[in-house]
Amino acid sequence: MRFYVGLTITAALICVGGATLAAEGGPPPGAGFGLGTGPIRDDVPRIRLYDKTPGIVEGPETELDPAEPTLDIYLPEAGRETGAGVLVLPGGGYQILTLPGEGPAPARFFRSNNVAAFVLRYRHGPRYHYPTTLLDAQRALRLIKAHAREYRVDPQRIGVLGASAGGHLAAMLATLHGGRLLPAPPYVPDSIDAQSARPAFTLLLYPVIDLTEDAVTHRGSRKNLTQDDTSLYGALSPQMHVGSDTPPVFLVHGTNDGLVPVKNSLLFYEAALKAGIPAEMHILDNGPHGFGMAAAMNDETVKEWPTQALRFMARHGMMAPAGPPPQVLPAGIRGGSEVVPETGVEIRKYVFSETGEELPYSVFVSSKVKKGQKAPLIIALRGYTGTTLTFVRGTAVDLAEAGGYILVGAIGYNNRAGFGVQAALRPAATPGTATAAPATAAAVAERPQPPWVGGTKETDPAKVTQYSEKDVMNVLALVRREFNIDDRRIYLMGHSQGGGGARHLAEKYPDTWAAVALLAPALFNVQVTTESKIRKVPLLLAVGDKDSLITSAQAFSEQLRGLGIRHEYIEKPGLDHGTIIMGAMPDVFRFFPKHVKPAR
Numbered sequence: 093m094r095f096y097v098g099l100t101i102t103a104a105l106i107c108v109g110g111a112t113l114a115a116e117g118g119p120p121p122g123a124g125f126g127l128g129t130g131p132i133r134d135d136v137p138r139i140r141l142y143d144k145t146p147g148i149v150e151g152p153e154t155e156l157d158p159a160e161p162t163l164d165i166y167l168p169e170a171g172r173e174t175g176a177g178v179l180v181l182p183g184g185g186y187q188i189l190t191l192p193g194e195g196p197a198p199a200r201f202f203r204s205n206n207v208a209a210f211v212l213r214y215r216h217g218p219r220y221h222y223p224t225t226l227l228d229a230q231r232a233l234r235l236i237k238a239h240a241r242e243y244r245v246d247p248q249r250i251g252v253l254g255a256s257a258g259g260h261l262a263a264m265l266a267t268l269h270g271g272r273l274l275p276a277p278p279y280v281p282d283s284i285d286a287q288s289a290r291p292a293f294t295l296l297l298y299p300v301i302d303l304t305e306d307a308v309t310h311r312g313s314r315k316n317l318t319q320d321d322t323s324l325y326g327a328l329s330p331q332m333h334v335g336s337d338t339p340p341v342f343l344v345h346g347t348n349d350g351l352v353p354v355k356n357s358l359l360f361y362e363a364a365l366k367a368g369i370p371a372e373m374h375i376l377d378n379g380p381h382g383f384g385m386a387a388a389m390n391d392e393t394v395k396e397w398p399t400q401a402l403r404f405m406a407r408h409g410m411m412a413p414a415g416p417p418p419q420v421l422p423a424g425i426r427g428g429s430e431v432v433p434e435t436g437v438e439i440r441k442y443v444f445s446e447t448g449e450e451l452p453y454s455v456f457v458s459s460k461v462k463k464g465q466k467a468p469l470i471i472a473l474r475g476y477t478g479t480t481l482t483f484v485r486g487t488a489v490d491l492a493e494a495g496g497y498i499l500v501g502a503i504g505y506n507n508r509a510g511f512g513v514q515a516a517l518r519p520a521a522t523p524g525t526a527t528a529a530p531a532t533a534a535a536v537a538e539r540p541q542p543p544w545v546g547g548t549k550e551t552d553p554a555k556v557t558q559y560s561e562k563d564v565m566n567v568l569a570l571v572r573r574e575f576n577i578d579d580r581r582i583y584l585m586g587h588s589q590g591g592g593g594a595r596h597l598a599e600k601y602p603d604t605w606a607a608v609a610l611l612a613p614a615l616f617n618v619q620v621t622t623e624s625k626i627r628k629v630p631l632l633l634a635v636g637d638k639d640s641l642i643t644s645a646q647a648f649s650e651q652l653r654g655l656g657i658r659h660e661y662i663e664k665p666g667l668d669h670g671t672i673i674m675g676a677m678p679d680v681f682r683f684f685p686k687h688v689k690p691a692r
Contacts, residue, residue: 129387132156132191134200137165141231146278149219156188158213161228163235166199166209167243175431176411177208177245179233179265179291183256183382186216186225186316193384194255194297201385201398207411208245210236214261217316222324225317226268227278229261234287244432249410251293251339253401255384256352257313259299263330263360266294266338293410294341295401298349298381301356303329308359310352334363340370342404344397346379354379372404409544422666425674428486430479436493437484442570444505446559447549453502453567454480456489457575460496466578470684471568472501473511473590475673476614479503479545482587487674491681498575502567504560504593506546511586511593512561512600513614514553564597568604580689585609585680587673592618595626602628607687609680612639612672615648622655630687631659634676636667 132155145160153159167173180202182194189195191211199209214228229252237247254262269290302308303318303325318324326332341364345357357373364371378391386394405411421427433439433454441450461467470492472483480501492499504511546563550556571577584605586594591613598608607630620626631652635645642663649661660683667675 174411175246177250181254181258230289255297267333468581473586475588509560
């Protein structure tokens with residue numbers, strides 16, 4: 093739990109278009125009223141929530157007052173997405189929509205940080221009230237999840253951002269997602285409504301929360317949502333419904349908010365603490381209502397909240413922190429995504445008996461694989477913090493399709509474990525030298541880490557190492573049972589930590605593999621002897637000449653050569669530790685078909 097306090101003061105602006113709005117009857121105004129500057133609609137795709145919108149109330153259709161709800165879609169550059177998504181709910185006192193300040197503006201920020209964003213133009217007062225407004229928000233979240241593959245997002249990492257009354261709507265999404273208190277939808281549910289309406293995380297910006305106390309609530313928002321039906325006040329006060337299934341929450345509020353008192357956020361924060369829900373709250377003394385992205389404020393403390401929100405999301409496994417610029421791949425090589433499976437790739441799960449956890453693995457089956465014919469199989473092992481899609485993407489999938497392969501990615505119990513090799517901290521390159529100095533545990537702990545994938549119940553390093561190897565062999569057994577696998581053409585490849593694991597599995601199970609490819613493998617202090625069983629397995633060793641760890645690959649190749657162990661060693665020009673994965677795929681798919689185990 094985190095609690096921050098800002099240290100500056102400013103005044104609130106309480107008019108819009110020259111008209112002063114009463115705090116009771118109108119939408120909460122503030123610094124810029126949340127409207128912001130610039131166009132209220134960006135040139136991005138817009139979709140409707142329903143094929144046939146239920147319960148339409150006749151009236152004018154405007155950007156700030158829609159007759160039918162729509163969703164504007166902001167997707168990051170292909171190949172740069174983090175897999176995270178945010179449903180953005182503008183404020184406006186349930187009377188208008190505060191665009192662009194609390195809609196397009198934050199959506200553009202998230203998109204620029206490789207997070208998909210979706211701005212909902214939901215229906216509101218005076219024409220629409222509860223439950224229509226909440227049903228629109230739930231439908232929007234379900235629609236995004238239903239189209240997750242198309243939008244390149246992980247359905248388990250889609251959260252919600254709401255400001256002011258939009259914050260109240262977001263908080264209702266976070267606490268009423270199980271259908272509690274909601275009447276039946278005024279339409280026939282379809283397959284989209286089978287999706288969960290629970291957001292993965294909640295970002296609340298100066299939200300309206302409580303509807304029960306006149307001194308705390310924003311009465312205009314309450315009136316527009318409930319039509320002053322007092323029986324709904326408690327039912328629609330989100331702090332009263334926080335429970336164990338409420339997602340992690342991030343709140344920002346100003347003590348000088350003159351329209352929606354900071355007590356609203358405090359009530360939700362305290363409810364989250366009581367329920368044991370991860371909560372982080374930033375209290376600003378310079379936070380007048382409606383500051384939005386704080387573009388019009390000369391206050392770096394307030395401007396920091398969007399970046400703090402990204403860090404909050406990363407800490408809770410919602411996204412990989414902002415990384416380096418896009419990797420430059422050789423001509424003709426397709427990268428693909430390590431987060432969102434592409435067409436034809438499935439992420440499956442099975443129960444790991446030792447811990448009772450569901451562990452993921454990815455499967456791609458070439459259209460050339462036929463039931464009556466034996467098919468070649470490639471098992472692929474990700475690097476440290478990678479995913480089951482590290483290899484099951486891009487050019488690897490293209491070549492697997494062309495060659496008639498089944499391509500499978502194993503997680504190795506979790507994405508930190510070493511596939512039977514005790515996980516060690518990767519050495520950090522020393523600038524200006526070809527060698528690498530060991531990274532300290534403290535230095536690694538300070539680095540932003542990608543999300544954890546896989547098992548978490550076992551923490552003993554020795555057992556995790558054992559389970560990591562067992563997971564690979566379990567997945568191999570599962571695939572062999574499901575498909576007609578050619579036992580003479582089972583191949584193994586791994587990258588970095590997975591490369592070190594592939595070497596270990598080649599040594600331990602030499603009769604299983606027809607050939608093994610090690611890409612920039614983690615082979616620190618590995619010693620090969622004349623008795624090594626790895627000599628029975630054809631080996632490909634590939635590394636980029638821009639990889640700071642190239643010396644360990646060169647040393648391993650020298651060991652093999654000195655012992656007379658045949659292998660193919662390739663240094664790929666212009667490739668580094670990451671680009672070698674897809675960059676070496678043509679070499680891997682050239683190497684594997686040359687090696688078929690003799691018939692028994």
